[in-house]
Amino acid sequence: MAADSEAVAEQVFAALADPTRRAILAELAARGPATATDLAARLPITRQAVAKHLGLLSDAGLVVAEPGERRRVRYRLDSAPMRVAQQFLAALARDWDGPLAALRAHLDREE
Template sequence: MSRAPQLEDAATKVFAALADPTRRTVLEALAHREMATATVLALGLTITRQAVLKHLTVLADAGLVESVRMGREVRFRVRPEPLRHTASWLSARADSWDDRLSALKTEAEQRAGRA
């Protein structure tokens, strides 16, 4: 299986997870800590612990966070790899469009010169 469809699939999951502004806020709050529980994250946000936990679940499904059980607590931490892979995917798309636009510009300039 080619790596490109896998990157595209991962990017889709990341985009879907980050489409919600509250999830981006939860991810950002978690990124400022090595690890945190949903309870600790909720203390700094305007949403309940249960809502934080629901958002963390979506972020985990996208691979953006992982959970670790420590005794009775479940702590979460950010996994930066999916963001890096998504940035790489976006960069490849941008490069492709830059190449296409450059070719279009060259073609337009050549046609203008022939006119």
């Protein structure tokens, strides 16, 4: 995997490590674009906390800020970084397929 792709995957995994950020992404996936105020009304955290998490999600490329009505910023999902992380995990899984199959064969012989 290219160094750029690894850096993107690393940012995605760091962003996904926090349950609040995962909840924000789930809300955006379920209901579409929303403002920080909209998200704060749906989650058990303040608008300021939502804004902080949205900044980190934006840094990871997982959300995109778009200007809305009356200077309100709406956030929407961007799935491109998630696909890079999925490719990283798929490559990792492929690397493990051979050793795990060999271990299974070895354990089956011992039974």
